[in-house]
Amino acid sequence: MEIHESSENYLEAILMVKKEKGVCRSIDVVRKLNFSKPSVSVAMSNLRKSGYITMDQDGWLDLTDTGREIAERMYERHTILSAWLMSIGVPEDTATEDACRMEHDMSVVTFEKIKAYLNRHREDGEAKTDL
Numbered sequence: 001m002e003i004h005e006s007s008e009n010y011l012e013a014i015l016m017v018k019k020e021k022g023v024c025r026s027i028d029v030v031r032k033l034n035f036s037k038p039s040v041s042v043a044m045s046n047l048r049k050s051g052y053i054t055m056d057q058d059g060w061l062d063l064t065d066t067g068r069e070i071a072e073r074m075y076e077r078h079t080i081l082s083a084w085l086m087s088i089g090v091p092e093d094t095a096t097e098d099a100c101r102m103e104h105d106m107s108v109v110t111f112e113k114i115k116a117y118l119n120r121h122r123e124d125g126e127a128k129t130d131l
Contacts, residue, residue: 003052005104017032029061053067078100081099084118
C-alpha cells in the first residue's frame with residue numbers, strides 16, 4: 001500500500017513526540033508540526049482507518065507495527081540526512097528542512113548507499129566533511 005508524504009510526516013511526528021514525552025495526543029502533533037487542529041484531526045482519523053495508528057478513549061495515540069515501521073524509517077532518514085547536510089556546512093534550520101523534503105523522495109538504494117558511505121568514513125576516522 002502506498003503512503004503519502006503527509007502521512008509519513010504525521011507518523012514521524014507521533015514517533016518523535018513519543019520519544020520526547022513518552023506519550024502523544026493529537027494536540028502534541030498540532031504543536032510539533034504547527035498545523036491546525038482540524039487538519040490534524042482529519043489526518044489522525046485517516047491514519048486510524050488505514051491501520052497506521054490507534055487512539056484510545058482518552059485520546060492517546062499509538063503507532064501500529066506498520067505505522068511504527070514507516071515512522072522509524074522516516075526518522076532514520078531525517079536524522080542521518082540532517083546530520084550529513086550539517087556536516088558539510090549547511091545551517092541547521094536549512095539542513096532540517098531539506099532533509100525533510102529529501103527523506104520522502106529518495107530511493108531505498110540511494111539512502112542505503114549514503115548511510116554506508118557515512119558509516120565507512122566514521123569507521124575510518126575521516127572527517128565527515130570529506131564527502
